Amino acid sequence: MPANIPSSFFEWVSFLLDKYGALFFKGTVVTLEVALTGTVFGFLLGLIVAIVRTIPLSKKSRAKRIALHVCRFLLGAYIEVFRGTPMIVQSMVIYYGLMQVGVKMPVLAAAIFIVSINTGAYMAEIIRGGIISVDKGQKEATVALGMTHWQGMVHVVLPQAVRNIMPSIGNEFVVNIKDSSVLNVISVGELFFMSKSAAGAYLRYFEVFFITACIYLVLTFSVTRLLRLMEKKMDGQDHYTIYGSQSDSKSSITVQEGGQV
Amino acid sequence: MKPILEISHLEKRFGDHLVLKDINFQVDQGEVICVIGSSGSGKSTMLRCINFLEEPTGGRILYHGKDAATEWRRTEYNAKVGMVFQSFNLFSNMSVLENCVAGQMYVLKTPRKEAEEKAVYFLEKVGMGQYRYAKPAQLSGGQKQRVAIARALCMEPEILLFDEPTSALDPEMVGEVLGVMQKLAASGMTMLIVTHEMSFARDVAQRVLFMDGGIILEDAKPAELFTNPKQERTKEFLQRVIARQL
Ligand SMILES: Nc1ncnc2c1ncn2[C@@H]1O[C@H](COP(=O)(O)OP(=O)(O)O)[C@@H](O)[C@H]1O
Ligand SMILES: [Mg+2]
Numbered sequence: 199m200p201a202n203i204p205s206s207f208f209e210w211v212s213f214l215l216d217k218y219g220a221l222f223f224k225g226t227v228v229t230l231e232v233a234l235t236g237t238v239f240g241f242l243l244g245l246i247v248a249i250v251r252t253i254p255l256s257k258k259s260r261a262k263r264i265a266l267h268v269c270r271f272l273l274g275a276y277i278e279v280f281r282g283t284p285m286i287v288q289s290m291v292i293y294y295g296l297m298q299v300g301v302k303m304p305v306l307a308a309a310i311f312i313v314s315i316n317t318g319a320y321m322a323e324i325i326r327g328g329i330i331s332v333d334k335g336q337k338e339a340t341v342a343l344g345m346t347h348w349q350g351m352v353h354v355v356l357p358q359a360v361r362n363i364m365p366s367i368g369n370e371f372v373v374n375i376k377d378s379s380v381l382n383v384i385s386v387g388e389l390f391f392m393s394k395s396a397a398g399a400y401l402r403y404f405e406v407f408f409i410t411a412c413i414y415l416v417l418t419f420s421v422t423r424l425l426r427l428m429e430k431k432m433d434g435q436d437h438y439t440i441y442g443s444q445s446d447s448k449s450s451i452t453v454q455e456g457g458q459v
Numbered sequence: 460m461k462p463i464l465e466i467s468h469l470e471k472r473f474g475d476h477l478v479l480k481d482i483n484f485q486v487d488q489g490e491v492i493c494v495i496g497s498s499g500s501g502k503s504t505m506l507r508c509i510n511f512l513e514e515p516t517g518g519r520i521l522y523h524g525k526d527a528a529t530e531w532r533r534t535e536y537n538a539k540v541g542m543v544f545q546s547f548n549l550f551s552n553m554s555v556l557e558n559c560v561a562g563q564m565y566v567l568k569t570p571r572k573e574a575e576e577k578a579v580y581f582l583e584k585v586g587m588g589q590y591r592y593a594k595p596a597q598l599s600g601g602q603k604q605r606v607a608i609a610r611a612l613c614m615e616p617e618i619l620l621f622d623e624p625t626s627a628l629d630p631e632m633v634g635e636v637l638g639v640m641q642k643l644a645a646s647g648m649t650m651l652i653v654t655h656e657m658s659f660a661r662d663v664a665q666r667v668l669f670m671d672g673g674i675i676l677e678d679a680k681p682a683e684l685f686t687n688p689k690q691e692r693t694k695e696f697l698q699r700v701i702a703r704q705l
Contacts, residue, residue: 257514335548338512343562343614344538353561357552438554438593 210405218396218406225392226413228306232381232388233374236313240374241367243314244321245356247273251322252329254347273322280319286380288312293384309386313378317370324366328359361432368425372418389413461524462487463618463649464509470517471501471508478504480673482518486618486651491644493660493681494653496670497696502653503545505670506620509651510540538566541616545623547603549595555582555606556591559613567614574613581609585639601632605639612643619643621652657700661685669693 204213215222250269256262280288293308303311332355340350360367379390389410397406462485469482478501486492494502507513509520511533520527527536550558559578563569569577582588585605595603604624611619624640625633637659644650644663654660660667660681667684669677669692677684677693688694 333548333551335544335546336550339542339544339548339550341512342510342537342542342544343610344534344536344566345562346534349565353565354550354552361552434594438590438597441589441591 207405210402211409214396214400214402214405215409218392221392221396222389222409222413225387225389226417228387228392229375229378229389230417232306232309232313232378232386233371235310236317236374236378237367237371239310239314240317240321240370241325243318244323244325247277247318247322248325248329249351249356251326252351276315277319277322280316281323284380285312285316285377286383288316289381289384305384305386308384309378309381309388312381313374317374320370321367324363324370325359328363328366329355331362332358361429364425364429364432368422371421371425375417375421376414460488463523465521465524466509466518467521468518469505469508469515469520471504471513472516478673479508479515482673482675484668484675484678486649489647489649490666491648491650491664492652492666492668493664494651494668494670495655495657495660495696495700497699500670501673502670503622506542506622506651506653509620510537510542512542534566538562538614539617541611541614541619543604543607543611543619543621543624545626547595547600547607547627549603549607549610551595553594554591555587555593555595555598558595558606559610562610562614577613578609581612582606584612584642585609586635599632600628601635604628604632604636608636608639608643618649618651621650621654623653623655625654625656655700657685657697669696671696 204210250266251273253266255266289308289312292312293303293305296303296308329351336354336358337350340354341347345353378386378388381388382391382394385391393406393410397403464486466485467483469479470477471479482505484492494505496502504513508515511528515528522531522536522540525531549555550561553561556575556578559582560571560574563574563577564571579588579591582591585608587602587605587609590598590602590606595606598606608619608624621640625636628636633656637656640650640652641659641663652660652664662681664681667677667679667681668675669684669688669690671690671692677688677690679689684693685697688697
């Protein structure tokens with residue numbers, strides 16, 4: 199027990215911050231690490247799943263068609279299972295399931311693995327929605343130019359799909375920052391887990407979790423802003439430069455969107 | 460001289476809806492052919508079957524005497540048979556220049572520098588050179604369609620298909636697009652044009668096809684078809700359309 203016991207809410211907060219600052223910091227780092235890598239891997243996983251689910255059925259090869267059907271069925275099952283069960287349950291099943299068959303994963307790796315496949319299932323549907331929402335005519339134009347399905351996807355459809363779903367990707371990231379807290383059930387040292395141990399020592403649950411809530415809020419708020427900035431950057435300029443008749447670039451005129459020429 | 464395209468007994472059904480019954484015609488080098496007919500008669504479906512955006516359910520398309528479905532590589536064939544869409548279909552994630560460069564680089568494997576030079580050349584031809592750095596969303600309909608034509612030309616196609624290229628345009632922009640197409644026709648480009656612009660068909664086309672009920676009901680020189688149509692259905696259609704256009 200401290201020599202002079204804090205007596206007010208604010209005294210407790212500053213006392214706990216002083217004493218457990220490093221713990222909070224470590225927990226925050228782990229939370230961000232798990233949420234960020236989980237979102238990135240989840241995005242890549244979802245991208246692959248969505249791409250496979252939107253491959254057109256081959257008219258020529260029967261074998262390819264059947265293989266694709268099987269693939270789609272399995273991927274569909276993966277999505278249903280991981281969207282249809284809570285991540286907290288998935289963590290238990292995967293972590294302890296692996297342990298029973300003799301695989302002891304490091305908890306951080308397990309955490310990233312679980313968040314990634316969970317996010318992947320959501321991302322797959324988000325990205326598929328993004329792909330479907332891209333104007334079909336543009337995909338047809340790629341075919342009419344002689345591009346293959348892949349070229350059309352890579353150069354025209356996916357860039358637009360990904361841009362359109364940036365808000366949803368950001369949302370998944372925010373969800374992961376918050377929901378990685380359930381990983382405390384497998385003892386991942388993320389922010390919630392660290393907070394619990396900090397709270398236990400003096401039984402100051404309210405003060406500790408008040409601090410924890412503030413940290414989560416700062417994290418999610420800054421991530422949201424950052425992603426908004428990224429979207430702006432992706433959109434590029436809202437004006438373009440008329441290619442001047444004089445080769446001197448300073449003589450070119452800049453036109454605002456919707457402006458008359 | 461052998462025709463570029465020979466279409467015989469082309470059939471297309473969607474489920475049990477038989478849209479194209481039996482389409483037969485040929486396209487010779489340098490010919491400008493306009494296709495007219497009422498809405499829903501299958502004009503778009505025919506063009507889309509010719510470049511396999513829709514898979515035909517019957518008949519054959521010969522390109523230089525070889526079956527386009529089996530003896531040509533699909534991508535190679537599509538690069539040679541260009542298409543201009545009613546709704547432009549420019550790639551909205553790319554600048555005007557990139558739109559014209561993409562096909563050359565990814566399909567024809569042209570080096571970027573050369574592809575850009577060609578893109579600029581054709582953009583200048585359609586009067587859009589100075590907009591090379593604009594995005595499609597920043598252009599008017601007529602400008603978009605001119606870029607779409609330049610994009611198709613960059614592939615150096617042997618024949619260009621147009622599906623109502625001016626139907627989505629405001630009236631004052633129709634002229635600029637038809638002007639470009641007229642110049643193209645004069646330069647010897649082979650073109651198959653679905654259009655409702657009867658005066659363009661009359662003045663520019665060497666042949667006009669009238670489509671009705673999934674077949675080509677009449678195939679004649681414009682002077683003949685417009686002044687002295689043989690079929691009753693053609694007469695009715697022309698009366699309706701010309702009354703509307705005047
Ligand atoms: N993908 C499709 N599925 C089912 N029916 C279609 C499809 N595309 C076109 N059709 C039908 O084919 C007929 C001809 O359409 P279309 O070729 O667009 O006519 P046009 O271009 O002459 O106006 C219409 O009745 C239309 O409903
Ligand atoms: Mg049509």
